[in-house]
Structure formats: structure tokens, C-alpha cells
Amino acid sequence: MTPLLQTTGLTAFYGDFQALFGIDLVVQPGEVIGLIGANGAGKTTFLRTVTGLLPAAPGAITFNGQPIGGARAESLVKLGIAMVPEGRKLFPSLSVEENLALGATVKRAGPWTLQKIFELFPILQERRKSPATKLSGGQQQMVAIGRALMSNPALLLCDEISLGLAPIVIADVYRALPSIRAAGASVVVVEQDIAMVMRVADRLYCLREGRVALEGAAAAMNRHDIGNAYFGAVA
Amino acid sequence: MISWLDIIVQGLLVGGFYALFATGLSLIFGVMRLVNLAHGDFIILAAFLALAIVQQTGLHPLLCLLVIIPVMGGLGYVLQRFILNRTLGRDILPPLLVTFGLSIIIQNGLLLAFSADSEELPMGSLTVASVQLLPGLNVGIYPLAVLVTAAAVIFGLQMFLYKTPLGAALRATSDDSTTIRLMGIDNRHIFGLATALSFAVAGLAGVLMGGYTNFSPAAGPANLLFGFEAIIIGGLGNLWGTLVGGMILGVAQAVGAEINPGYQVLAGHVAFFAILLTAPRGLFPRMAD
Numbered sequence: 001m002t003p004l005l006q007t008t009g010l011t012a013f014y015g016d017f018q019a020l021f022g023i024d025l026v027v028q029p030g031e032v033i034g035l036i037g038a039n040g041a042g043k044t045t046f047l048r049t050v051t052g053l054l055p056a057a058p059g060a061i062t063f064n065g066q067p068i069g070g071a072r073a074e075s076l077v078k079l080g081i082a083m084v085p086e087g088r089k090l091f092p093s094l095s096v097e098e099n100l101a102l103g104a105t106v107k108r109a110g111p112w113t114l115q116k117i118f119e120l121f122p123i124l125q126e127r128r129k130s131p132a133t134k135l136s137g138g139q140q141q142m143v144a145i146g147r148a149l150m151s152n153p154a155l156l157l158c159d160e161i162s163l164g165l166a167p168i169v170i171a172d173v174y175r176a177l178p179s180i181r182a183a184g185a186s187v188v189v190v191e192q193d194i195a196m197v198m199r200v201a202d203r204l205y206c207l208r209e210g211r212v213a214l215e216g217a218a219a220a221m222n223r224h225d226i227g228n229a230y231f232g233a234v235a
Numbered sequence: 236m237i238s239w240l241d242i243i244v245q246g247l248l249v250g251g252f253y254a255l256f257a258t259g260l261s262l263i264f265g266v267m268r269l270v271n272l273a274h275g276d277f278i279i280l281a282a283f284l285a286l287a288i289v290q291q292t293g294l295h296p297l298l299c300l301l302v303i304i305p306v307m308g309g310l311g312y313v314l315q316r317f318i319l320n321r322t323l324g325r326d327i328l329p330p331l332l333v334t335f336g337l338s339i340i341i342q343n344g345l346l347l348a349f350s351a352d353s354e355e356l357p358m359g360s361l362t363v364a365s366v367q368l369l370p371g372l373n374v375g376i377y378p379l380a381v382l383v384t385a386a387a388v389i390f391g392l393q394m395f396l397y398k399t400p401l402g403a404a405l406r407a408t409s410d411d412s413t414t415i416r417l418m419g420i421d422n423r424h425i426f427g428l429a430t431a432l433s434f435a436v437a438g439l440a441g442v443l444m445g446g447y448t449n450f451s452p453a454a455g456p457a458n459l460l461f462g463f464e465a466i467i468i469g470g471l472g473n474l475w476g477t478l479v480g481g482m483i484l485g486v487a488q489a490v491g492a493e494i495n496p497g498y499q500v501l502a503g504h505v506a507f508f509a510i511l512l513t514a515p516r517g518l519f520p521r522m523a524d
Contacts, residue, residue, distance in 0.1 A: 051417060077419030089414040091407040098403045105404070106419030151419060 002065045004029045004186050005050065005155055010060045010069075012042070012049045012210075019045040021210045027155065032177070032187045034201030034218060036194055038230055041207040043190040044086055047157045051083045052076045063155070077106045080154030084161055086190075088144040090132040097128040099143050103150030110152025111183045117146040120176055138169035145176060149185075156180060159190045174200060194226060208232055239493075241372055246489030248374060250482030251382030252447065255440035256462035257469075257477045258388060259433035265472055266409045266429040267323060269330045273338035275459030277434060280341050281307055281441025282450050286354055296356040296446055303438040311434025312427040319430065320423050338455060345452035358446035381443050385481070388436060389474045405429060457500075464507040470517030479518065483510070 005027040012020040020042045027033050035043050048054045050061060052073035061069040063079055082103075090099050100114055118125035121142040127135055132143050141161055148156055162170040170193065177200055180187060191197040197204065198218050206214040206229040214221075214229030260274045271277075284306070285299040314337075322329035364376040396402035408415045408425045415422050444450065444458070461484060468483050469476025484503050491502020510518065 053413065053416065072421070073416040074419050074421045077417065083417050085414060085417065089411055089417075091410040091414070093406040093410050094403055099407075101400065102403060102407055102415075102418050102420075105400075147418075 001028065003027060003062075004031075004064060005188075006062045007046075007050070008060055008062075010046070010049060010056060012045050012054050012056065014045075014054075019210050020049065023207070023210075023212055025205055025212065025215075027186050027188060029154075029186055030181070030184070031203065032181060032189065032201050034197035034204040035188055035190045035207065036192075036197055036204060036226070036230070037207035037213070040209075042210040043207055044159055045210075046207070047083060047159050047188070047190060051081055051157060077151055077153075078108070080108060080152075081157070082148040082151050082153035082155070083157040084141075084144045084148045084159060086159040086163070088140050090140055090143055090147075092131060092133040094132055095129050096124055096132050096135065096143055099132045100124075100128075100146050100150055103147035106151045108152040108154075112149045112152050114150070117149060120149075120179055121146060136169075138165050138172055141165065141169075141173050142176075145173070145180075149180065149183075153185055156185045156187045157190075158187065160192065161189070162191060162193050162196065170196065206230060240369075242489045242493050243486050244368070244372065244374055245378075246486030247482045248378035248382050249485035249489065250465075250478065250480075251378065251385040251485075252440065252444055253461045253465040253481030253484050254385040254478040255381070255388065255436060255443065256458050257465040257481060258385075258392065258474060259436040259440070260459070260462045261466050261472070261474060261477055262392070262433045262436070263429050264466075266405055267412065267426050268327070269319060269323065270327075270334070271433070272331060272334040272459065273341060273455070274334075274433075274437060274462060275457065276338045276341040276455030277307070277310075277437045278441040278444065278458050279450055279452065279455045280345065281438040282356065282445035283345055283349055283354070283452075284438075285356055285442045285445055286349070289356060296358055296442055297361075300439060300442055303442055304435045307438030307441075308431040308435035311437075312431040314434075315427040315430035316423060320426055323426070342452050342455060349452060351451060351453070353449035353451045354445070355449050356442065356445035362446060377447060381447070384439070384443065385478060388439070389478055392432070392474060401428070461503070464503065467517055468507060468510050470520035472521040473517075473519045476517060476519035476521070 003026045007023050007025045010020055010023040011018065023046060035046065037043050045054065049056045052071050056069035058069045059067050063081065068076060100117055123139055124142055124146060127139065132140065135143065161173055174196060177187065189197055189201060201218045204216065204218045204221060205212055206226060208229060214225060256278060260271060263269050263271055281303050285296050285303055288294060288299045288302060289296055318333065319330060322333045358377065362377045365373040366376060367373050396406060404420055404425055408422055412422045464484050465480035466477050469480030483506060487506035488499045488503040492499035
């Protein structure tokens with residue numbers, strides 16, 4: 001089976017600073033991948049490189065078997081890659097509904113429509129005329145997820161969607177994941193909340209200092225391995 | 236009494252020109268935080284383009300707008316895509332330097348092509364026609380039409396920005412020009428469109444101004460300054476505020492000129508300075524930054 005996303009020896013730089021040192025990662029169709037690691041391990045850099053916001057070598061990333069490294073972010077949306085960025089990055093000048101509508105600028109075939117997003121997150125329908133950044137943190141995160149889904153992506157990248165949210169709100173946000181998966185999208189979840197990510201992901205990758213320190217089926221991992229991979233401690 | 240009323244009304248009408256100068260400037264600053272120091276020179280360029288067309292074809296200057304507006308819009312798009320986009324980044328200096336350079340190039344290019352003489356666009360009987368508002372108070376049809384045009388342009392832009400999907404994309408790009416790319420929208424194209432709109436309005440402003448006052452290749456920077464002052468008086472990011480700002484500037488200048496003709500421009504600057512002191516964010520601020 002052709003992987004949906006595959007990175008091979010992926011490197012990334014911020015000027016002279018190298019942030020990723022040869023990441024090999026595979027996402028199969030329908031999979032939920034958890035990407036964990038300490039701050040500065042390269043998780044967000046990885047997502048930004050895959051979405052085209054940071055440059056990559058042409059052959060280092062393939063999507064449905066097609067090389068996409070170095071392609072511009074806006075063209076990758078058409079191929080089916082969408083991201084829920086860290087910090088939500090909603091457009092403050094726009095209402096909830098306008099933010100969601102902008103997510104559908106690229107309309108791929110698929111189940112997600114404005115109505116479906118409102119069914120997934122009913123509170124957004126009530127607040128649809130409000131300026132997006134006037135909502136609570138959890139509701140804003142729902143807008144960010146909804147906005148990314150509006151393009152009907154084949155691959156949804158979620159960057160720290162639980163950051164700064166109360167535990168009960170995190171549960172609300174994660175409750176959407178099964179529906180997203182059922183609608184056919186693969187998901188990569190970057191998360192600090194390891195307990196949460198172990199519950200939702202099929203497989204985990206743990207990054208440390210720009211390299212893959214550990215990978216495997218989430219169910220087969222134990223706290224000890226993850227702790228070692230996370231902090232680099234020798235058992 | 237009526238003479239002071241007359242002065243104020245004439246000043247208000249001149250505000251229409253300043254608002255048109257300012258609208259284009261405000262648009263591209265709003266969308267990409269780019270200060271176009273050559274904006275006034277592009278307004279003058281449009282006036283000279285119209286002059287060349289009138290001299291070659293004998294068309295009425297207002298008919299030239301059918302050519303000038305799209306040509307200026309196209310010029311703005313090309314300039315943004317191929318030059319100005321390369322200057323955008325964290326550093327605010329490159330766009331200032333590049334647009335300053337453009338300003339010098341345009342002024343000298345116009346000097347070569349048209350000489351330093353003052354020119355005027357022949358609007359014919361339009362510029363002398365007037366209507367009586369009150370006994371003893373007449374206003375020119377032409378500046379009144381310009382003020383109405385300025386209001387219509389601002390209304391149209393507001394409708395475009397707040398009621399259309401492309402307008403929403405422009406506002407979103409203004410908020411965050413990186414995240415907009417994750418929506419599948421090429422920010423370079425949106426920047427180009429914003430500058431195209433800005434230049435289209437500058438084209439309109441140039442032709443209308445050319446029919447009202449003399450212009451010469453060196454007149455651009457003064458227009459830029461008046462445009463800036465109108466924006467800042469009105470409050471950054473508020474187009475209706477810009478119209479009011481232009482009117483305040485116009486009235487201050489008219490009152491100054493009445494006291495002493497030499498005080499016309501100075502009075503405008505003094506009013507601007509006074510408002511900046513009392514309300515540093517302008518009278519009707521909207522943007523947070």
C-alpha cells in the first residue's frame with residue numbers, strides 16, 4: 001500500500017540552525033499518528049515542513065507517492081493536506097463563520113461542509129457571527145479544527161490542540177477525532193499530553209533534538225521507553 | 236458669517252481629494268504593512284498619463300478613466316508581484332527604500348517626458364459649474380462630485396472587504412499572511428490584488444485632482460503627506476475615518492489660507508499635529524496595532 005505521507009531523511013533549517021536531522025516517518029491511509037517530544041524537539045518544525053511553510057528537499061516528502069518537498073503551502077492544500085496550527089491562528093478580523101468559510105477556499109470532494117462542522121461542534125453555530133477570537137479557548141480550537149476540515153483534507157495535521165485548555169475542554173475537542181477519522185482523513189497529532197495521545201493514536205513517533213528517538217505501535221509502548229526517548233535518559 | 240461658512244464648506248469639499256489620496260495608501264498598509272512612499276508620485280503619474288491621452292486623442296479627461304484605472308491597477312499588481320513582494324519581511328526598511336527609489340524614478344521620468352511645467356487637465360465647463368446651497372453660498376459641482384465619488388469609493392471598498400469572499404481573504408491576509416497560505420490562498424496574489432486596488436484608486440484620484448488643480452512632476456510627495464495626515468487623523472484602518480480626516484485637513488487648510496494665503500499648508504499640518512497630540516491613535520481608531 002502506498003503510504004499517504006512519507007518523509008525520508010527529512011531535514012529542516014531556520015537560517016543556519018538545523019532543526020531536523022533526517023526524519024523518516026510514514027502515515028498510512030486512515031491512521032492516527034501521535035508525534036511527541038519535549039519543547040524544541042522539532043515537532044512543529046516537522047509539521048511546518050510537511051505543509052510547505054518551511055522549505056524541504058524535493059524527494060524528502062512524498063504524498064500519495066508524489067514528491068512534494070519544497071512545494072508551496074497553498075498548493076499542498078489542494079492535494080489534501082490541512083493543518084490546525086499551534087496557537088490556533090484564527091483570523092481575528094473575521095467572524096467564526098468567515099473563518100470556517102475561508103477554510104473551504106480549496107473545496108475538495110468530501111463529507112465536510114459548514115453544516116457538518118456545526119453538527120460536530122454545535123456551539124459554533126450559536127456563535128457563528130461572533131468575532132472568532134472573542135470565543136473561549138476551547139471554542140476557538142473547534143473553529144481552528146473546523147476551518148482545517150472545510151477543505152476535506154486527506155491528511156489533517158494538528159499542532160498542540162490541547163495547549164492552554166482545561167482538561168474537560170480537551171476531552172471535548174478530542175471527542176471530534178473519531179468523526180474526523182470516520183470521514184476518511186488520516187491525522188497526525190502533535191501533543192504534549194502523552195496520556196491523551198496514547199489513547200487516540202495508532203502509532204507514536206517521539207522526537208528528540210530533531211531526530212526520531214522512538215517509534216512504534218502506541219499500544220506496545222510503556223512509560224519507561226517513552227520517558228527514555230523523551231528525555232534521552234539511559235536506563 | 237456666510238464667508239466663513241463658505242470657507243468651511245470649500246475645505247470640506249477638498250477633503251474628498253485627500254480621502255482619495257489616502258484610501259489607496261491605507262489599503263496596502265492595512266493588508267501588508269507596506270508604506271508606499273511613491274503613492275503620491277503614482278497619483279501624479281496617473282494625471283500625466285491622462286494628460287498624454289487627452290493631448291493625443293482629444294478625449295475628455297474623465298473618459299480617460301476607463302483606461303487609466305485598469306492600467307494603474309495592472310501596474311500595481313505587477314509592481315507588487317515582481318518588486319514589492321521581495322521587499323516584505325520582518326525588516327520595514329527595504330519597502331521604504333524601494334518605494335522611495337520608485338518615487339525618485341517617477342519624478343525624474345516625468346520631468347524628462349513632460350518638463351517641469353505645471354499642467355492641468357481640461358475638464359471644460361464642469362469645473363466652473365456651481366450650485367447654490369444657501370443664498371450667498373455656492374459650491375462647485377466638480378469638487379462636490381469628487382467628494383461624493385470619494386464616499387462612493389469608500390462605501391464600495393467597505394462592501395467589498397466585508398461582504399465578499401475575496402474581501403474576507405484580504406482581511407484575513409491582513410491579520411496573518413502566513414496562516415492564509417494554509418487555506419490554499421497564495422498570499423503573494425492577495426498582496427498583488429491589494430496593490431492593484433490601491434493603484435486603481437490612485438489613478439482615479441490623479442485624474443480627478445488633475446482637473447481641479449495644477450500638477451507638476453514634483454507634486455507627488457505633497458499628496459503623499461496629505462494622504463498620510465488624513466489617515467492618521469481619521470485613525471488607522473478606518474476608511475470612513477480617513478474621509479473625515481481628509482475633510483478636517485481640508486477645512487484647516489481653507490481657514491489657514493483665509494487668514495493668510497501663506498498659511499494654507501501650514502494650517503493643515505498644525506491641525507494634524509494638534510490631533511496627534513490629543514488623540515495619538517486618531518479620532519476613530521480601529522486597528523489594534
